[in-house]
Amino acid sequence: MNPYLTEKILRCEEYKPAEDIYPIKLDANESPYLPSPAMQKAITEAVSAVKVDRYPDPAAAELVKAFASHIGVNAAHVVAGNGSDELISVICSSFLDRGDNMLVTAPDFSMYGFYADIIGANIITYQKQDGYDIDFDELISIINEKQVKLVFLSNPCNPTGIAYPADVIEDFVSRAPCLVVIDEAYMEFCTKNASLLSRYQNHENLIILKTLSKAVGLAALRVGFAIAVDEISGAIRKMKSPYNVNSFSQAAAKACLSFADEIAANTMRMCANTKRMHGFFSSHADEWGYSMRECNTNFVLLKFADAEKPRRIFDALKAQGIIIRCMGNRLRISAGTDEETDLFLSAIQKLM
Numbered sequence: 001m002n003p004y005l006t007e008k009i010l011r012c013e014e015y016k017p018a019e020d021i022y023p024i025k026l027d028a029n030e031s032p033y034l035p036s037p038a039m040q041k042a043i044t045e046a047v048s049a050v051k052v053d054r055y056p057d058p059a060a061a062e063l064v065k066a067f068a069s070h071i072g073v074n075a076a077h078v079v080a081g082n083g084s085d086e087l088i089s090v091i092c093s094s095f096l097d098r099g100d101n102m103l104v105t106a107p108d109f110s111m112y113g114f115y116a117d118i119i120g121a122n123i124i125t126y127q128k129q130d131g132y133d134i135d136f137d138e139l140i141s142i143i144n145e146k147q148v149k150l151v152f153l154s155n156p157c158n159p160t161g162i163a164y165p166a167d168v169i170e171d172f173v174s175r176a177p178c179l180v181v182i183d184e185a186y187m188e189f190c191t192k193n194a195s196l197l198s199r200y201q202n203h204e205n206l207i208i209l210k211t212l213s214k215a216v217g218l219a220a221l222r223v224g225f226a227i228a229v230d231e232i233s234g235a236i237r238k239m240k241s242p243y244n245v246n247s248f249s250q251a252a253a254k255a256c257l258s259f260a261d262e263i264a265a266n267t268m269r270m271c272a273n274t275k276r277m278h279g280f281f282s283s284h285a286d287e288w289g290y291s292m293r294e295c296n297t298n299f300v301l302l303k304f305a306d307a308e309k310p311r312r313i314f315d316a317l318k319a320q321g322i323i324i325r326c327m328g329n330r331l332r333i334s335a336g337t338d339e340e341t342d343l344f345l346s347a348i349q350k351l352m
Contacts, residue, residue: 008118015111022323024343026334029158029186029299031217033266033337039259046255047248056247059237063250066257067225071210073197077227079236082244084185084211084224087236088152089115091207091226094239095150095179096121102150103143105134107159107327109183112152124148131303132160132293136172143176151176154183156190156296159325159332163194163296170199173206179232181207188215188267189274190296197227204229207236212253214298215267221249270298273335280345288352290331299334316351317344 018027025032035043060080068075081087088111096102098120104112105126113123124146128134134153142148156163173180173196180203187195187210200206208227213219223245226236256263277300278292285292289309290302304310307329314326322344325332336344 008120012114012117015114018323022318023321024336024340025323026336026340026344027323027325027332028219029214029297029332029334030219031214031266031270031298032335032340033217033269035217035256036259036262039256039262042255042258043252046251050247050251052247054247056243056245056250058242058244060245060250063223063245063254063257064225066254067210067212070257070260071197073200073227077200077229077233079226079233079240080245080250081224081226081240082246082249083213083222084183084209085111085115086240086244087209087224087226088112088181089118090236090240091181092116092121092150093119094235100150101146101148102152103139103146103148104152105139107131107157107330108152109154109158112181116150121150128160132162134164136168139172140175143178149178151178151180152183153181154185155194156184156186158186158297159299159301159327159330160293161295161297161299161301162293163190163192165192166194166196166199169194169196170203173203176205179205179207181209183209185209185211185214186297189271189298192296194296200227201229204232207232212256215270216256216263217266218253218256221253223249223253269338270335273338273341274298274300276341277333277335277345284352299332302331302333304329304331313348313351317347320347322347 064078064080065075068078092115096119101122101124102116103124105128116123155169182196184195196208200208210225212223274295278295281300281302282292289306290304310326310329310331317324
């Protein structure tokens with residue numbers, strides 16, 4: 001073994017997404033819709049104007065202004081990142097020191113703990129009740145008992161699809177004596193009043209994460225945002241790398257954000273196919289041996305009683321060119337196009 005490999009490298013589990021070789025790709029919660037010709041033309045023109053011999057705008061000011069307008073917040077409180085992943089990493093490294101306690105829930109997005117572990121923070125994991133539900137009073141007790149300095153939650157949750165109402169999340173933030181990060185990557189698909197975007201300025205301990213990779217359909221650009229009050233957003237801006245969002249992504253993303261009607265229409269199409277999958281699977285849950293809960297995202301989650309069955313289904317679909325996400329005794333399936341959804345439902349019905 002190479003003597004220069006550290007313990008944290010050895011214990012780290014590499015994140016390995018599926019390769020882009022499957023005709024029907026329903027594993028990563030991406031939008032299945034390419035930009036319209038008009039949006040593609042705007043992207044091409046914007047990218048063509050980029051001066052490749054100059055560093056990007058370190059503040060991504062024009063992109064931030066466009067995004068802040070798109071979601072209705074103060075641009076001074078928005079920080080752009082190279083995907084939400086970079087912002088998660090910056091938040092962990094900025095607000096945690098080695099040995100500090102950070103709280104995550106399980107299941108939830110695995111990269112929260114990944115970046116905290118790298119800097120030597122202690123990760124406290126709250127196991128959700130029945131794999132879905134959070135007792136927020138219990139979370140507050142853990143935060144106080146363990147002197148937690150940072151909490152990460154996705155709302156709506158990846159992978160459960162559960163969304164807590166804004167009043168519930170805000171009450172938790174108000175009672176938490178620490179910094180709380182609420183990842184709203186899937187909020188555009190949520191039918192509940194669950195977002196805290198209109199309330200973030202009331203909380204000095206709140207950071208909201210947003211992304212252009214899901215509803216906006218720009219996963220290839222790697223653009224995410226953090227929203228927080230002046231001192232917190234200023235700290236994130238100060239601690240990130242200076243040229244973190246490349247000029248091509250800044251230009252293309254800004255151009256796309258002017259197509260609000262197209263983005264909304266594609267979001268509704270994804271919601272429709274998610275609803276269609278949820279209805280289909282709900283009607284067969286008892287017969288096929290899994291449980292389901294509500295869905296406020298662009299994917300559905302099936303939790304199987306037979307822990308071996310998900311892997312068998314996953315492998316069989318993969319052999320047919322359909323890739324979904326297998327997570328132990330769970331299968332997570334992203335919404336595809338109408339045609340992709342039809343083909344997937346036909347294929348899985350034969351396997352059940």
